[in-house]
Amino acid sequence: MEIEEELTSLLPTLDREKIICIVEHLTDVIGVQQKSDLLFVEAEDLKPFLTPIQIRKLLLAFKGDGNRPENLNDTITLEPCPAASAETSSHPPHPSSSTSTTMYNHYSSSWVSHLQIPWERFPLRLSHAITRGDRAHPEDRRSMVRIVVEAMQVHCTNPKRASCEEVAKIIVNRYPQTFADFTDKGERLGCGHYSLLRSIKSRVEHVNRDNTTHRLRQTKRTRNEEDCSPNSSATSPKKVRCLVDSYGCINWQPVDLPEGETPASLEEKKHILLTVFNSEGPGAVERPDVDDFMCLTYISQRQLINSCPSLSVAEIQEQWPFLFTQKGLSNHFYKLTGIDISERLGQALITKGRRIINYFSSQKLKWNLGIRTLIQQIESEGVLTNNKVGTAAILLMMKYYKEDEDSLFVLADETSTRMSLEAESNLPITPRLIMLGQSLMTTTCWMVSAEGRVIVELDKENTFADAMSVFFGSFYVLNLEYQESACATLELIQRFFVRINPEEGTKCTSKVGTSRRTGTIVKRKMIHGPCFLDIYTRRTTMKTSSLAILQDAVSVQ
Structure with a gap:
């Protein structure tokens, strides 16, 4: 290559x-x-x-x-889309937009850089809304999408999703108050342009629904054809965790050693940490010197975790045991992402969790039997008055996404120990939050497992928010992918509760999944873009409910 x-x-x-x-x-x-x-x-x-x-x-x-x-x-000539027309837009740019971003500096789709958005053709009511900074009326927004797609087709008959996203960015960046995605509290949802991107791409697909000559997809090839292809290689490397681990991180792999430190001094501190752990156990993580040494050796921890091919969780734990404690993992997550996971997730589970429960409770008759039964259980136990709000909200969303509870949680007897769980429970390879109690709603003690073994035990004074912080943080700290069976809920926690919204991709790259309707194994419907799990308002098109976007939430066939 x-x-x-x-x-x-x-x-x-x-x-x-x-x-x-x-x-x-x-x-x-x-x-x-x-x-x-x-x-x-x-x-x-x-x-x-x-x-x-x-x-x-x-x-x-x-x-x-x-x-x-x-x-x-x-060296390079930027060619237009193969199906592009040689014509240019017949509508001149609006005088008021002479300084607008009509030439978008993005080289991945050359024709987008020449696209002139016909602002002057937008409905009069929409132009007034843009001037005042008001939200666009749904009817005007649909008209605007049709006009924009028509202008795009002058250059490319069937624009790809990446090109549609570039155009959506241009519009939202110029008039965010009118077109960007916001919650009912005024918070910007992810990148802010996902709903507009979806509308533009849907319109493109609609106008090309019967036009097979302009489809850009390649002819489907069978496995035998791929195996016989001269470009295929039997020795192609297997994709491992290190290919997706920088997703949403700000300090994934530091390159500069801490001031005054050398590789030898960091290795010495690592041995000291191992000695302290072996003599005093995980409780020594509260010692100030242990905290300092863990901070100084962050670069060494990342080098081991990011090694390619990646090590098993057991091998990482053997060398950095203090990392597998609540404090050690939370501190590492903070340096990795810049987010205090315990504080942010703890607050979000209470505030946003209440809003989720209130929404489902307010439309009880609308939901299926599983959700209605769970709502009745929540109301009978008085969840909104205690610390079970987060648990109830997560369980409700799993019911809504049709994901099994055991894809995230393992319910075990409250007297269970690490050794008994590993010996008797047949723990899954993918991470689970082990709930020790009679039911998921009444649990008061937690553990976290991965690769079939318990990796973190939480103290009895910890809360569900602490347990969920450790559980979710382990995906980022240890470079683990989301399990397909719970990917929608985990993406919801990431984007809605923790507010980590990378521009591209997902931490679940599985190409097959279980159909929510038939239960059979099918090809996963890959959803691209940063906001497909934003479950709050899309005020550009809906204003009836703070959770109306639930109707458009991700689904895996």
Whole structure:
């Protein structure tokens, strides 16, 4: 592959596994399709994989340094969409938008940079709403989408989703008060443009529903054809956790050692931590010196966790046992994402959890038998007056998404121990929150398991919010993917409660799933974009309920 060869020639000391990881990231996530596309790669795209010096070397080589002509036109010509028309828009730009973003500087879809959004054709009522900064009326919004898609089709008859997203970004960034996604509390939902993107893409699919000549998808190939393809390789590396672990992180792999520290000094601190743990147990995590040493050795912890191929959870725990405590994991999550998981999730489970319960309770007759039964149980136990709000809200959402409770939780006897659970409960490989009690709603003690063993035991004074913080944080700290059977609920926790909204992708990359209707194994419906689980208002099109977007929430076939 020419991209792999290019990287190997520019960084010959880099091991092949890391180069393969970088190539897959550039092609699958960034959108690099050929060698000339490397010209548009930026430093942010390579941060998770390389040191600053390595990144600068690559960027310098990509942009010239004698290997490429200085003139961009000598190296790459931005071609329009194959089905593009040679015509230009017949509508001149509106005078008031002469300084608008009509030329969008994004090279992944060249025609988008030449797209002129016909602001002057928008309905008069919508133009007034834009001027006043009001929300768009649903009818005007639909008219606007039709006009925009018509303008897009002048350049490309069947725009891809990435191109539709670029256009949605332009519109929302210019007039966020009118078109962006907000909650009823005024909080911006994720990227803010997901609902508009969905409307634009739906309109594109609608107008092309009978036009097979403009479909961009490749002919489906059978497995035998793929196996016989000269481009297929029997030795292609298996994708591991390290390919998706930077998702939503701000400090995934630091490169600079702490001031005054060397690799030898960090290794010495690691041995001290192991000695303290072996002599005093997990309770020693409260010692100030242990806290300081765990902070200083963060870079070493990330290097081990991010190693490629990745280590098992047991191997990581053997070398960093203090990481598998509530405090150790929460502190690591804070350095990794910049979020105090215990505080944020604890508050959100109470405030947003109440709103979820109130919503479902207010429309009790609308729901299926499972949800109605759970609502009756919640009301009979007086959940809204105690600390069971978070548990009730999560269980309600699992019922709504048709996800089984045991895909997240394991109910066990309150007298169970770590050893008895590992020996008798047949714990799943994917993470679970073990609930010790008579029922999920009455549990007062928790553990967290992964890879078939208990990895964290919480103290009896901890709450459900503490347990959920450790459980959810383990996916990020240990680079674990969401299990397909609970991916919708986990994405809800991530985006709605914890408010981590990456621009692209998901932490569940499974290509198959269980149908919610038939129970059979089917191909998963992959939902792209950052907000497909925003369950609060989409005020641009709906105003009747604070949870109306539930009707459009993610579903896995």
